[in-house]
Amino acid sequence: MCELLGMSANVPTDILFSVTGLMQRGGRTGPHTDGWGVAFYEGKGLRLFQDTQPSAHSEVAELVQRYQIKSELVIGHIRQANVGDVCLANTHPFIRELWGHYWCFAHNGQLKEFNPPQSFYRAVGATDSERLFCDLLNRIRQQFPEPVEVEQLLPLLTQACAEYQAQGVFNCLMSNGDWLFSFCSTKLAEITRRAPFGPAHLKDADLSVDFHAVTTPHDIVTVLATEPLTEEETWTRHPPGTWVLWRQGVSVARGQISSSPP
């Protein structure tokens, strides 16, 4: 299995603290040693750092942890391979362009023998995760050749999640740089930080931060993770079947789908 990390914020935010926690689980405090990736939206641009080395020992991961990237939307992933070799083409998150935006996707879980028909978007690597992403985008493009608001996509997205969930484990994060969509089939936790901000301490490294010192009273920052990243804070675990649409740090739509096939 793998672990996911997501962030949605209403101001460009330094996610270094959370990324540092996640990276420890790639070889130090966790077994996810088969590569990692973090994508940071910068406006409509998307900056992707990836490596096939365990994140706890990766030179690129060291750079990411030193580099003060601020973003309103981040998707990260550390991998413990079950399908597909350890190679760059199999490393999450995956990126495709749709409607003039970069869409980004990371998956935690496994679907056995997921082989949808070949269509427009095709997997480059050998993971079920990338095939799932391509299938989602192909469904969207087929139904909506021209851009629509994400709210209009929700029935399609939740229907697809229900189908995927019925075939295996499907926790995912997806974004187009404007919104972040999360789906929990088995495991995903959230925390929203806003004023009054307090201190937090990483579970996986001896690192603390006083969010009060690095924020303004208007900042709202939501972090999503497969397993809570901090101690002394209250994370909310999503019940299986929960989907959420996030924008600028807050949940703007949320629902629950049944775990049985639709």
Place this chain on the structure above:
Amino acid sequence: MCELLGMSANVPTDILFSVTGLMQRGGRTGPHTDGWGVAFYEGKGLRLFQDTQPSAHSEVAELVQRYQIKSELVIGHIRQANVGDVCLANTHPFIRELWGHYWCFAHNGQLKEFNPPQSFYRAVGATDSERLFCDLLNRIRQQFPEPVEVEQLLPLLTQACAEYQAQGVFNCLMSNGDWLFSFCSTKLAEITRRAPFGPAHLKDADLSVDFHAVTTPHDIVTVLATEPLTEEETWTRHPPGTWVLWRQGVSVARGQISSSPP
């Protein structure tokens, strides 16, 4: 204007030396201070480093110059903006997926008012360069919905290059990880290094390399650049209208198109 860098080799090759030369031109020995990017193919995967900072002073560029990435195919670019703000979405090289491969593209030049009809691939940023790349891919996909060998694409590619060249300056590099296609409308130079390897010294930095010490007798490495990167080596400048298809370090097809509109 901008500067291009390309490499095609028959073994995974460290392009650090050439990248270091190019990076100096982004703010130290040259005026291309509006960002830079280098894409390295690793198998079917593609590793992209980009920054909006001048390459001579960029923290990410420092990492790339320290990091021992070996690749058989590299496309790099330093930018001096003429169309589009300095932002990540306007930074070359650009990437799209076609037929289950990542295609990568960088452009040096400018086409005035290049606004092809909206189709499948759409620009995320505001550059004519990204619109050109999308137009190329849209033409390919329209004519060939299913994969064909690159040799079958050559008439389409050279026809498109002739049209673009008639509308402005269009020097470009494009690859799908297997081959590298180059087109020179005004300025592009090549050098192919093979046994017996000798020494070379960068024009733009006090850095020398003895290629004999870091290669085997079977290695073949071609480097393409807008302006020759080394002294004491013989680079060949392409005449305007020259296109070349490179594979594993050698030119496998080459031709010349007229500079007048077709």
